[in-house]
Amino acid sequence: MTETRRLLILGVSARAAAFSAVRAGYMPLAVDCFRDEDLPVGSVCRRVDSYPTGFEAEAAALPQCPWLYTGGLENHPKLVGRIAKQRPLLGNSERVLRRVRNPFALAEVLRCEGLPSLDVSAAPPDSASADWLQKPRRSGGGRRIAFVSRTATDRFEPMRRFYYQRHVRGTACSAVYVASNGRAVWLGATQQLIGTPWTGARGFEYAGSIGPLAVSPEEQTQWRAIGQCLAARFELSGLFGVDAVMSDGALWVVEVNPRYTASVEVLELARGVDLLGPHVLACKTGELPAERSGRSEERRVGKAIVYAEHDGRVPTSFKQFLGNVNANPARPAVADIPATGRAFQRGEPLVTVLAEGGSLSEVEQRLQQQVALVQAALACV
Numbered sequence: 001m002t003e004t005r006r007l008l009i010l011g012v013s014a015r016a017a018a019f020s021a022v023r024a025g026y027m028p029l030a031v032d033c034f035r036d037e038d039l040p041v042g043s044v045c046r047r048v049d050s051y052p053t054g055f056e057a058e059a060a061a062l063p064q065c066p067w068l069y070t071g072g073l074e075n076h077p078k079l080v081g082r083i084a085k086q087r088p089l090l091g092n093s094e095r096v097l098r099r100v101r102n103p104f105a106l107a108e109v110l111r112c113e114g115l116p117s118l119d120v121s122a123a124p125p126d127s128a129s130a131d132w133l134q135k136p137r138r139s140g141g142g143r144r145i146a147f148v149s150r151t152a153t154d155r156f157e158p159m160r161r162f163y164y165q166r167h168v169r170g171t172a173c174s175a176v177y178v179a180s181n182g183r184a185v186w187l188g189a190t191q192q193l194i195g196t197p198w199t200g201a202r203g204f205e206y207a208g209s210i211g212p213l214a215v216s217p218e219e220q221t222q223w224r225a226i227g228q229c230l231a232a233r234f235e236l237s238g239l240f241g242v243d244a245v246m247s248d249g250a251l252w253v254v255e256v257n258p259r260y261t262a263s264v265e266v267l268e269l270a271r272g273v274d275l276l277g278p279h280v281l282a283c284k285t286g287e288l289p290a291e292r293s294g295r296s297e298e299r300r301v302g303k304a305i306v307y308a309e310h311d312g313r314v315p316t317s318f319k320q321f322l323g324n325v326n327a328n329p330a331r332p333a334v335a336d337i338p339a340t341g342r343a344f345q346r347g348e349p350l351v352t353v354l355a356e357g358g359s360l361s362e363v364e365q366r367l368q369q370q371v372a373l374v375q376a377a378l379a380c381v
Helices: 015-023 054-060 077-084 094-100 103-112 217-234 262-271 276-285 317-325 360-377
Strands: 006-010 027-032 044-047 067-069 132-136 162-166 171-180 183-194 206-211 238-247 250-257 300-307 349-357
Touching: 006 015, 006 054, 015 027, 015 262, 015 276, 027 054, 054 077, 077 094, 094 103, 094 217, 103 162, 103 217, 103 250, 171 217, 171 262, 171 276, 183 217, 183 262, 206 262, 206 360, 217 238, 217 250, 238 262, 238 276, 262 300, 262 349, 300 360, 317 360, 349 360
Parallel strands: 006 027, 006 067, 027 044
Antiparallel strands: 132 162, 171 183, 171 238, 183 206, 206 300, 238 250, 300 349
């Protein structure tokens, strides 16, 4: 593997993006918070102990090559800017992150373009006629999101740390795009699992994705309009995701994730394609892939995160369990594997389960069955 084919991946979890890099012909170098046991053979992985500041030193110690970030670092634009001065960034810059991750700027842009836009507020809302959510400005994985209580102390949380967004009920979904020079190509969408009890998730925690979603021509038009608007107004580059809620035929954008997202892996595995290659081309040359046709999908793939039900340690017997279920390393049933003996706490994400089938419901059923087996193997129940 030549020097030019190395790719550094930084983020809370790098495993999925590392496998995407391999599918695109790159040798991944990864720095994340877990250093999972199942990273690609031949890859280099380091664990960062001080999040997020530790990424800068760890990145500096690795060979010079382009880099990208996954979940978490979009909330730290200064850090992204500093690392981008040391090596070529394949992704969105500090300047872009500051704008697109601003919920008030996002709502205003959508409103000006005539697209559905959720109300947002810097102060706790007083209206008793609608549901509102309190959300951290540095959001990640749906943690620390809760309904606003009109009498409890959560109405007085420091306004610099939180904002408030009107809640809309419907189907949680997420789209993936690749963008360059003010244009975006819609690559597909997935259904999100949010706070799904059988995964151990709580509240609004992200619990997984299933896709690709079968969308109507009208829905596809909405997705494309959203992507074009965001790419043009925020000057997005490369892969990005949009979390939204489908309600009564309308897509309400919840937030933009301007980087590699969890849905990328689902779309790649379902279609047998490489999406990191188009990301690199978009960032380096501005070239975008052709728009996808509206043909129906035959295979669905899903992933579900298993959350710990109580404190514990990964037992030695878990390796034997993995040997039985992960017959094909290229398409594992369980991923993001922690080291034997690693301590974990209640509510902590432990592993990711993957499954495939002919429909969303079939995949969800298989995920639920596999999650139950993993929880038993980890003695989480």
